[in-house]
Amino acid sequence: MKRQDPAELESLCRRKGLRLTSQRKAILTALAGRSDHPTADRLYDQIQPGLPEISRTTVYRVLEKLVEAGVARTVSHPGSVSRFEAIGPRHHHLACRRCSSLTDIAAPGLNELPLPSTRGLSFRIEDYSILFMGICTECKE
Amino acid sequence: MKRQDPAELESLCRRKGLRLTSQRKAILTALAGRSDHPTADRLYDQIQPGLPEISRTTVYRVLEKLVEAGVARTVSHPGSVSRFEAIGPRHHHLACRRCSSLTDIAAPGLNELPLPSTRGLSFRIEDYSILFMGICTECKE
């Protein structure tokens, strides 16, 4: 959607009590700089050249932490691999059920929906995102 | 959310040109009967006792086909395993970012949203579902 500011994500981490290692900084910067919902492995591939010591394991573990802390989230990518994005401005997703592509979409009219009552469930809603499902152009043919 | 009618799902498959094998029927029935977003493996475990010849591979392949055909869909379950649900009445999801639980939620007021324009993108939207993210009761403590 829109690139995030790595510095902002870092201070968010600090506030959450996460130690800022060079590995975490690299992952935050990489995540903030792309909007294509990368997998843990793709992030590793991107980061590794500039930080040769980093291990794949760390990327997995850091992403897990970031999600827990609310700094990143997994996106609903149909398929068997987890995909991630940094938190940021509200936006929504278009998912093609045929080719599994997942694209960001802005829909200003849908950014301030009334939240449903969770009184009975006592779940604290912090954010939301709409997943639009259908068929993309390439698959429409 | 609500249980679906297996017969309806079957006729949907027929219309899509999918052959109705006993394996597919069993998977449709199993999917229609639960609302907990099972993994392919859990479905296999459920079906196998009553259809001993079925293989895990087939469950994976059938689910893939069903998603392609629009009869089932994958749900945004944070975590590294794909989860599925049969298509059915519109509903939404609550996802806990801490424990990764995913619960259905009804929100009648949000079931007829104006769809965003996809003119520029030419994506055909067929359905949507809102993913509410936050913290569940157990994790709030």
Place this chain on the structure above:
DNA sequence: TTGTATGCAAAAGGTTTGCAATGAT
């Protein structure tokens, strides 16, 4: 200094593939 975070190597899962046999239409 203290406890969190990392790297390594290995294990554990989950998912996919090729190919021959089966079965729905």
Place this chain on the structure above:
DNA sequence: ATCATTGCAAACCTTTTGCATACAA
């Protein structure tokens, strides 16, 4: 009869774990 679908077994990939070491606070 024809072509999609299945089962098997193996390959492939992704993700997780245990443990000793390193490092942020």
